Amino acid sequence: MSHSLDAPLPPENITLEVVAKVAGVSPATVSRILNGSARVSDRKRSAVMAAIKTLNYRPNALARGLAQGRTNSIGVLTQDIASPFYGEALRGVEDALAGTGMIPLFASGHWRLEDEIERMEHLLSRRVDGVIVLTGKLSDAQIEAYAKVVPIVVTGRHMQSEQVTSLSIDNSLGAYIATRHLIEYGHTRIAHVAGPADHIDALSRLKGYRDALVEAGIAFDPELVAHADFHEPGGVLAIHQLLATRKTFSAVFAANDQTAFGIQLALSRHGIRVPDEISVVGFDDLPVSSYMIPPLTTIRQPVYEMGVASAKALVAMITGQPYTPQLAPPELIVRASSKLLRR
Amino acid sequence: MSHSLDAPLPPENITLEVVAKVAGVSPATVSRILNGSARVSDRKRSAVMAAIKTLNYRPNALARGLAQGRTNSIGVLTQDIASPFYGEALRGVEDALAGTGMIPLFASGHWRLEDEIERMEHLLSRRVDGVIVLTGKLSDAQIEAYAKVVPIVVTGRHMQSEQVTSLSIDNSLGAYIATRHLIEYGHTRIAHVAGPADHIDALSRLKGYRDALVEAGIAFDPELVAHADFHEPGGVLAIHQLLATRKTFSAVFAANDQTAFGIQLALSRHGIRVPDEISVVGFDDLPVSSYMIPPLTTIRQPVYEMGVASAKALVAMITGQPYTPQLAPPELIVRASSKLLRR
DNA sequence: ATGAAAGCGCTAACAT
DNA sequence: ATGTTAGCGCTTTCAT
Numbered sequence: 001m002s003h004s005l006d007a008p009l010p011p012e013n014i015t016l017e018v019v020a021k022v023a024g025v026s027p028a029t030v031s032r033i034l035n036g037s038a039r040v041s042d043r044k045r046s047a048v049m050a051a052i053k054t055l056n057y058r059p060n061a062l063a064r065g066l067a068q069g070r071t072n073s074i075g076v077l078t079q080d081i082a083s084p085f086y087g088e089a090l091r092g093v094e095d096a097l098a099g100t101g102m103i104p105l106f107a108s109g110h111w112r113l114e115d116e117i118e119r120m121e122h123l124l125s126r127r128v129d130g131v132i133v134l135t136g137k138l139s140d141a142q143i144e145a146y147a148k149v150v151p152i153v154v155t156g157r158h159m160q161s162e163q164v165t166s167l168s169i170d171n172s173l174g175a176y177i178a179t180r181h182l183i184e185y186g187h188t189r190i191a192h193v194a195g196p197a198d199h200i201d202a203l204s205r206l207k208g209y210r211d212a213l214v215e216a217g218i219a220f221d222p223e224l225v226a227h228a229d230f231h232e233p234g235g236v237l238a239i240h241q242l243l244a245t246r247k248t249f250s251a252v253f254a255a256n257d258q259t260a261f262g263i264q265l266a267l268s269r270h271g272i273r274v275p276d277e278i279s280v281v282g283f284d285d286l287p288v289s290s291y292m293i294p295p296l297t298t299i300r301q302p303v304y305e306m307g308v309a310s311a312k313a314l315v316a317m318i319t320g321q322p323y324t325p326q327l328a329p330p331e332l333i334v335r336a337s338s339k340l341l342r343r
Numbered sequence: 344m345s346h347s348l349d350a351p352l353p354p355e356n357i358t359l360e361v362v363a364k365v366a367g368v369s370p371a372t373v374s375r376i377l378n379g380s381a382r383v384s385d386r387k388r389s390a391v392m393a394a395i396k397t398l399n400y401r402p403n404a405l406a407r408g409l410a411q412g413r414t415n416s417i418g419v420l421t422q423d424i425a426s427p428f429y430g431e432a433l434r435g436v437e438d439a440l441a442g443t444g445m446i447p448l449f450a451s452g453h454w455r456l457e458d459e460i461e462r463m464e465h466l467l468s469r470r471v472d473g474v475i476v477l478t479g480k481l482s483d484a485q486i487e488a489y490a491k492v493v494p495i496v497v498t499g500r501h502m503q504s505e506q507v508t509s510l511s512i513d514n515s516l517g518a519y520i521a522t523r524h525l526i527e528y529g530h531t532r533i534a535h536v537a538g539p540a541d542h543i544d545a546l547s548r549l550k551g552y553r554d555a556l557v558e559a560g561i562a563f564d565p566e567l568v569a570h571a572d573f574h575e576p577g578g579v580l581a582i583h584q585l586l587a588t589r590k591t592f593s594a595v596f597a598a599n600d601q602t603a604f605g606i607q608l609a610l611s612r613h614g615i616r617v618p619d620e621i622s623v624v625g626f627d628d629l630p631v632s633s634y635m636i637p638p639l640t641t642i643r644q645p646v647y648e649m650g651v652a653s654a655k656a657l658v659a660m661i662t663g664q665p666y667t668p669q670l671a672p673p674e675l676i677v678r679a680s681s682k683l684l685r686r
Numbered sequence: 687a688t689g690a691a692a693g694c695g696c697t698a699a700c701a702t
Numbered sequence: 703a704t705g706t707t708a709g710c711g712c713t714t715t716c717a718t
Contacts, residue, residue: 015711026689031713041687061469062408063711066694071405073469081449082434084631087425094424094451103465106424106449108437122446126404126416232634261634268636288427291575291604293611293636358695369705374697384703406695409710 014055023051034059065127074314075123075131076104079111084286085256085303086134089155092307093132100315102129113137124149130314135201151317153310156200165313167306167325171201174299174330175208178253178281181297181332183216186341187251187279191224193238193263195255199230205255205283223247228259235262243270250278250341257282257289260296264337275339285333294336302328357398366394377402408470417657418466418474419447422454427629428599428646429477432498435650436475443658445472456480467492473657478544494660496653499543508656510649510668514544517642517673518551521596521624524640524675526559529684530594530622534567536581536606538598542573548598548626566590571602578605586613593621593684600625600632603639607680618682628676637679645671 012018016034020027025044032038033048040048051057065071076093078086093104107123109116116136123131128150133143135156143154147163159166182190192209195202210220226241228234235254239262242249254260260282267274274280274294282289285300309325316323355361359377363370368387375381376391383391394400408414419436421429436447450466452459459479466474471493476486478499486497490506502509525533535552538545553563569584571577578597582605585592597603603625610617617623617637625632628643652668659666 013711016713017711027712028689028714029687032688035713037713039687044688058464058468060409060711062405062414063694064713065405066403066409066696067711067713069694069713080434081437082427082430084425084427084430087427087430091423091425091451103448103450103469105446107446121401125401126446232631258631261631265634265636265638288575288601288604288631291608293608295608356695359697360695370696371698371706372704375704378697380697382703387704403695406710407697409712410695410697412697412710 014057016057016059019048019051019055019057022055023047070129071127072101073103073105073126073128074311074318075120075126075128076106076134077109077116077119077123077131077136078106078134079109079136081106081108084258084288085284088287088303089134089307089310092304092309093311094307096308096311097315102315104132104311109136111137117142120146129318132310132314134310151314153314153317155306155310163317165317165325167310167313167327169301169303169306169327170329171204172208172211174283174301175205175253175255176212177208177330177332178283178299179209179212180216181334182251182253182279182281182338183212183218185251185279185338188218189224189247189249189251190218191226191242191247191249191252193235193242193252193254193259194225194227195230195259197227202227202230202255209253221247224249228255228262230256230258232258232262232265235259235264236266237262239263239266239270251281251338252278253281253283255283257284257286257296257298260289260298260337261292264292264294264296275337279338279341281338290335292337297335297338298333300331300333302330357400359400359402362391362394362398362400365398366390413472413661414470415444416446416448416469416471417654417661418463418469418471419449419477420452420459420462420466420474420479421449421477422452422479424449424451427601427631428627431630431646432477432650432653435647435652436654437650439651439654440658445658447475447654452479454480460485463489472661475653475657477653494657496657496660498649498653506660508660508668510653510656510670512644512646512649512670513672514547515551515554517626517644518548518596518598519555520551520673520675521626521642522552522555523559524677525594525596525622525624525681526555526561528594528622528681531561532567532590532592532594533561534569534585534590534592534595536578536585536595536597536602537568537570538573538602540570545570545573545598552596564590567592571598571605573599573601575601575605575608578602578607579609580605582606582609582613594624594681595621596624596626598626600627600629600639600641603632603641603680604635607635607637607639618680622681622684624681633678635680640678640681641676643674643676645673 016030017027020030030048033040107119130151133154140159151163153165155167194206213220223245226238228238282296282298285298289296313323313325359373360370363373373391376383450462459481473494476497483502494506496508498510537549556563566588569581571581625639625641628641632639632641656668
């Protein structure tokens, strides 16, 4: 009648209850041990540990999350999982979370508002304990709305409230420093290949460029500004555009490194030598930038650190601890692509 | 006694039950609508949809997963979330999953066995429906063991069983093609900067290089092989090493593009022109490779496609459908870093 | 210090 | 076509 030897039981799921049974204790006790939520006698503890080991028990994070009302996971809304730039931030988040028992869930918004919303909803459906939003197209109001549901850390803008911490790199300052560097090198005809006109970072960098010029008494010339898309091909196109204007310039400040790569290649194709004829300065300091030929002078942003700080800030918000993220200012990295203008 | 106006209710969690109540139907009906698991009258359906809308209801994925025994999520065990190479694969996975309702959980093993195991356990704890393992250090036996728990797709090796699908790029062939290209260009003194000696891909590429030489009747010279680490600085070091041997060579085949970047820079620092004096060929075709100066001749691997195929294969395994992943062979991309040897 | 029992939000038989 | 009921695997009062 009951189970016999020749009718093997179905491979039973190893649950906490099974562990309890094997260890001869109640489920509650096992739970207490797993969570360290109460004192348990050493005898029972070791019995339970042994059972866990031999049964190869893996706690079910879903059940745990359901019961506790928290999942020990945080959402990270990025734009492109393969971005050389944001990749560093993701790594920072991951590293900062290591050892905290929290796990990051990465989702990509592809710079499309609708995608961002969809991913956000997905993350919330999974009941993440918090979300890090790496720039993107969500409006401040939308962020605020989501913040009613979970604590949020957002980069690339300024907003502060009970449930929102923002963290940003001073793009404008970085661009100012880059332009200033070229000016100090004697350049006065400095072109700028900007990013997309609807991108907040691009706009800030354009502003920094402009500020530095004005400060140095150099007139801002709109014809020396070309807009690109933050990617290499855009840099190539922009140079074509700039050269076509027949305006002269001895230096180019690119809105980011990828754009600078395109610029360097396009110049080289035109037989224009960098830095001898034209100096190039980028922005970001991607890992490969120091391996370009010539190695790229650029503005180093603490992206990795930004990832770390975001994660720490979010965890602090979740656990209710105080934490004020601090970010180093952008820093000029002088390499071989920029050069003193010979008179 | 009961709740009064001046004692506002705690902000009630909007659950499926609440939706049901508001719509005047049973929870089961709401569930059926959400899952399309049975026909529901149009009247009730619209009532429910309305309630969902006004309440801004978000299904709890945890509860759903617990009840269904599946989470609609798959684990992706990569090595480095910011790797320019694997990044493309991650993107492929993400794209392939878009629209299937499945979400990828990315975890990094950092090329450390212990980390890989820890991340794997974490993913299993979260009850992912399957796992994609992008190379890494787990042994075949370990993969098999995990495959007892969830279906697995693994790249970079050959193993096949009920619960394991493997998918790999023919590294050896790619290296053969690269070397063959140099030979056809008249080179006979071809150096190779290999990857780590404990890396399966590095070994296969070394083999392909060797095979091509032997086939062409060129003696394999161990002194023309330097080992590096798949990263840029390793390429720089390797060139120093190679030049120090005082052996002559007119071409270098690098085990990957990042190594080739280091090589190009090191050569340029030594005043050796690429490709006039030395031709360089890489492996991977990273997005930036076509923007190096000179643009890098390399072997294009279908990494993105590999990500797509992995995801499709895994989903097929999970849903019990048949699917045999097909991967394009590696392809030679001739750019400016390699050149016909002048006699 | 430990156990019993209720409940987290959902789905899946089983009824009707 | 729809409602009722019993879990999914865990945590957490509440007892003892």
